[in-house]
Amino acid sequence: QPEAQQPIAAPLRELPWAQLNFLHTTDIHGWWGGHLQEASFSADWGDYVSFAKHMRDKADAEGVDLLVVDTGDRVEGNAIYDSSKPRGKFTYEIAKEQHIDLISSGNHELYKADTAEGEYYHTVRDFQGSYLASNLDIYDPRTGYLEPLAPRYKKFTTKNQGIRVLAFGFIFDFTGNANNTVVTRVEDTVNEDWFKEALKDDDLDLIVVFGHVDIRSPEYAILFSTIRAAHNDLPIQFFGGHSHIRDYKIFDDKSVALESGRYMETLGFMSIDGLSTGGKDESAATPQKPVVTFSRRYIDNNLFSLRHHSGKDEKTFPTQYGLNVSKAIGDARDSLDLTKKYGCAPRDLWISRRPYPHKESILSWIEEEVLPDSIAESQRIKSGGKALVIQNTGAIRFDVFKGAFTKDTKFLVSPFTSPLRLIKDVPYKAASQVIKLLNNGGPILLEMMEANAFLQPPEVTAARFRPDLLSFAQSFESQSGGGGGGGGQSPMLAEVPALIPGYTTHDDAGIDGDDTVHSKIAFYNVPNCIQSAVGFDSNNKDEEPQTVDLMYNGFIQKWILMALQYIGQKYTSDDTEVYAQGESFTDIMTGWVEKHWASEGECPK
Numbered sequence: 001q002p003e004a005q006q007p008i009a010a011p012l013r014e015l016p017w018a019q020l021n022f023l024h025t026t027d028i029h030g031w032w033g034g035h036l037q038e039a040s041f042s043a044d045w046g047d048y049v050s051f052a053k054h055m056r057d058k059a060d061a062e063g064v065d066l067l068v069v070d071t072g073d074r075v076e077g078n079a080i081y082d083s084s085k086p087r088g089k090f091t092y093e094i095a096k097e098q099h100i101d102l103i104s105s106g107n108h109e110l111y112k113a114d115t116a117e118g119e120y121y122h123t124v125r126d127f128q129g130s131y132l133a134s135n136l137d138i139y140d141p142r143t144g145y146l147e148p149l150a151p152r153y154k155k156f157t158t159k160n161q162g163i164r165v166l167a168f169g170f171i172f173d174f175t176g177n178a179n180n181t182v183v184t185r186v187e188d189t190v191n192e193d194w195f196k197e198a199l200k201d202d203d204l205d206l207i208v209v210f211g212h213v214d215i216r217s218p219e220y221a222i223l224f225s226t227i228r229a230a231h232n233d234l235p236i237q238f239f240g241g242h243s244h245i246r247d248y249k250i251f252d253d254k255s256v257a258l259e260s261g262r263y264m265e266t267l268g269f270m271s272i273d274g275l276s277t278g279g280k281d282e283s284a285a286t287p288q289k290p291v292v293t294f295s296r297r298y299i300d301n302n303l304f305s306l307r308h309h310s311g312k313d314e315k316t317f318p319t320q321y322g323l324n325v326s327k328a329i330g331d332a333r334d335s336l337d338l339t340k341k342y343g344c345a346p347r348d349l350w351i352s353r354r355p356y357p358h359k360e361s362i363l364s365w366i367e368e369e370v371l372p373d374s375i376a377e378s379q380r381i382k383s384g385g386k387a388l389v390i391q392n393t394g395a396i397r398f399d400v401f402k403g404a405f406t407k408d409t410k411f412l413v414s415p416f417t418s419p420l421r422l423i424k425d426v427p428y429k430a431a432s433q434v435i436k437l438l439n440n441g442g443p444i445l446l447e448m449m450e451a452n453a454f455l456q457p458p459e460v461t462a463a464r465f466r467p468d469l470l471s472f473a474q475s476f477e478s479q480s481g482g483g484g485g486g487g488g489q490s491p492m493l494a495e496v497p498a499l500i501p502g503y504t505t506h507d508d509a510g511i512d513g514d515d516t517v518h519s520k521i522a523f524y525n526v527p528n529c530i531q532s533a534v535g536f537d538s539n540n541k542d543e544e545p546q547t548v549d550l551m552y553n554g555f556i557q558k559w560i561l562m563a564l565q566y567i568g569q570k571y572t573s574d575d576t577e578v579y580a581q582g583e584s585f586t587d588i589m590t591g592w593v594e595k596h597w598a599s600e601g602e603c604p605k
C-alpha cells in the first residue's frame with residue numbers, strides 16, 4: 001500500500017524447500033492491506049498473490065509441489081471488512097484473488113447469521129473444490145434444509161510429485177455461532193460413517209488436516225489419535241489457527257502441526273520430504289522413505305522477506321496480477337475514507353506488551369479514562385446515578401500507536417458491533433462481585449471452558465496450553481529496550497546487535513522457526529474483564545453506593561447473568577436494556593478520542 005512503511009533489512013533464515021511445500025495463513029481478520037504502521041508486516045494481500053505465484057513457479061521448475069492453505073477467520077477485525085456496507089463488500093472480492101488449495105471457516109464467519117450466509121454465497125463458491133467443512137453445516141438460505149457448508153473431505157493428487165493426499169477441513173468445537181449453522185463436535189465427527197469410510201483408503205501418501213483449531217487443543221488430539229489408529233505409519237500434516245500465535249507441535253515422527261499467527265503478520269511455510277508418491281502414473285510411484293522430514297518457517301509478511309525468499313528484487317517481484325489486487329485494496333481503503341483522523345494518540349498503548357495496569361496499557365486507558373469519562377456524560381450519572389461498567393479484554397483487538405488515531409485505528413482496536421447493555425439498580429454488594437467471578441477461576445470459568453468461549457484476547461487464551469508464552473516474572477522497569485519491550489532475551493539473540501523487536505517463537509522444534517531474527521518482545525497476561533466505577537470512588541468505603549447500574553459489553557451478557565445467578569440475583573435478559581439507543585463500545589471510544597485527543601494538522605512524531 002502506498003502509505004505502508006518501507007521494510008527494514010534484517011538477518012533471515014532460508015526456507016527449507018522439500019518434496020511437498022505449503023504456504024499457510026490464518027486469522028487474517030480483514031487485514032488485506034497489511035500493517036501500514038509496522039515495517040515488519042507491511043506487505044499486503046496483493047504482495048502475497050505475487051509471492052505465491054513466484055513460489056509456485058519455483059516449485060514447478062524444481063519438480064516439487066506447493067499448496068496454499070487458509071484456516072479461517074478472514075472476517076471481522078479491520079475496517080476494510082467492518083466499516084463497509086454491507087460488511088464484506090470488498091473482502092470477498094479481495095480474498096478470492098489468491099489461489100488457495102485448501103480453505104475452511106473460522107468462528108468469526110459464524111457469529112452472525114448474515115456473515116455465515118456471506119460465506120455460503122461468496123467464499124464457498126469462490127473456492128469451490130478447495131473449501132472443506134468436515135464438521136460444519138448451514139441451513140441453506142434458499143431451501144431451509146441443513147446441509148454441509150462445503151464438502152466434508154477431498155482426495156487429490158499433487159501436480160508434480162503425484163502425492164496422493166486426503167484432506168479434511170475442521171473448526172474447533174465452537175458454541176457461539178448464530179442459529180443458521182451447526183458445528184458438530186470433533187469427538188462426534190470422528191465416529192460418523194463418512195469419516196470412517198474416508199479413512200479406509202490404502203492408496204494415500206499423506207493426510208492433511210487443516211482447520212480453525214488450536215494445534216494443542218483436545219480436538220486435534222482426538223483427530224491425531226483417531227487417524228493414527230487407522231494408519232499407523234502414514235504422515236499426517238495438521239494446520240491450525242484461532243489462537244493468533246506462531247506454533248509448531250510434533251505429534252510423532254510422522255505427524256506435526258503448524259499454526260501461522262494472525263492479522264497477515266505471518267505467512268507460514270511448511271515442507272515435507274520422504275513421502276511416498278502414487279506417481280502421475282504407476283511406473284513413477286515411489287515408496288515412503290524410512291525417515292520423513294518436516295520443516296517449518298514463519299515468514300514475516302514484508303517485502304524484504306518476500307523478495308528474498310522468492311529470489312526477486314524490487315523490479316521483478318510484483319506481478320501485474322498482484323499489483324491489481326493491491327490497487328483494489330487501496331481503492332477500497334480510499335472509498336471507505338480510512339485515513340480520516342479523529343485525533344492524535346499521545347503515546348503507544350499495548351494490549352499485552354505491557355503489564356496491566358500500566359500507563360501504556362490500552363486496558364488501563366479504557367478502564368481509567370475512556371469508560372469513566374464517557375459514561376459520566378449519561379443522564380443517569382449526571383442526575384446522581386452510579387455505575388459499574390465491565391468490558392471483556394478480548395473485544396480489544398489491537399494496539400494503538402502514538403500518532404494519528406484514524407477510522408482505520410478505530411476498527412483495528414474495536415471492530416465489534418455489540419452495544420453496551422445495562423441492568424438498572426443492582427445491589428452494589430452483588431454487582432461488585434461479578435468481575436471477581438468473571439476473572440478469578442471458579443464456576444463461571446469452568447462453564448466458559450466447557451463452552452469453548454473465552455473473554456481474553458486469543459493470544460492470551462493460547463497461553464493456557466503454553467504457560468511459557470507469558471513474561472510473568474518480569475517487571476516492566478527491569479526490561480531492557482524501549483518501544484519493543486525486551487524482557488527475557490535468550491543469550492543467543494542478545495548477542496546479535498541492533499535486532500528489530502518481533503517474533504521470537506519457541507516451539508516443539510526449537511527457536512529457529514522465524515524467518516527473521518528478532519529481539520524479544522514482552523508478553524503479559526491480562527484478565528478476562530476490566531471494570532470502571534462511574535459516579536463514585538470504588539476505593540473509598542465511605543462512598544459505597546446501595547445500588548448501581550451494572551453495564552457491560554452486550555457480547556458477554558450470558559456470563560454476566562450467570563455470575564449474578566451464582567451470587568443469588570435472579571436477573572434474566574428481560575431485565576436488561578441497551579445503553580444510549582445501542583451505542584457500541586467502538587462508538588464510545590471514538591467519541592472519547594474526538595473529544596480528548598482532537599488536533600488540527602499533522603500529529604506530533
Ligand SMILES: O=c1ccn([C@@H]2O[C@H](COP(=O)(O)O)[C@@H](O)[C@H]2O)c(=O)[nH]1
Nearest residue numbers: 107242394395416454455456457458555
Ligand atoms: O463479537 C465478538 C466476538 C469475539 N469477541 C472476543 O474475541 C475473542 C476471541 O477472538 P477469536 O478471534 O475468535 O479468537 C474472545 O475474547 C471473545 O470474547 C468479542 O469480544 N466480541
